[in-house]
Amino acid sequence: MAFARRLAFTSATYYAASMENGEPEYLSVGDPARRIAIRAREGTAPGLIWLGGFKSDMKGTKAVALDEHAAKSDRACIRFDYSGHGESSEKFEDGTISAWLEDALAVFKNRAKGPQIVVGSSMGGWMALLLARALASDPSLSQNAKLGGLVLIAPAPDFTEELMWKNFRKK
Secondary structure, three states: OHHHHOOOOOOOEEEOOOOOOOOOEEEEEOOOOEEEEEEEEOOEEEEEEEEOOOOOOOOOHHHHHHHHHHHHOOEEEEEEOOOOOOOOOOOHHHOOHHHHHHHHHHHHHHHOOEEEEEEEEOHHHHHHHHHHHHHHHOHHHOOOEEEEEEEEEOOOOOHHHHHOHHHOOOO
């Protein structure tokens, strides 16, 4: 299987499955390790990376539409599920913004090659901004890829402050 042979990265563990049967590949992230499900297609640069929203997954309408566009234009595309989302491990309730950013950084660092356009929807827009800030402050986070641009769809930066914390009761 040629696809599995291409998954040789040093700073992460991959569990490769056949893309022909619709199974994702997995990246081990964090300590304790979380299994992050990834669906990627090879293609031309700049590549596209999808960052989904809160409780969304890589099989959602926008993510699939982006992948279909990438296929038609022979463009590389990476979709993945944050921990606790979709086909990735862990419980959603145990997820944090920091863990989901760690997931996004690990996918970018270990799977992306060349210039990338990061497309984020809702919380994914916030994740895209956090990813861009992290990459700008520490170039070692992406040795094989670079941020080529951002597309933010209805971004929700720090939505936890506006939508969650203000609704909690004070003790």
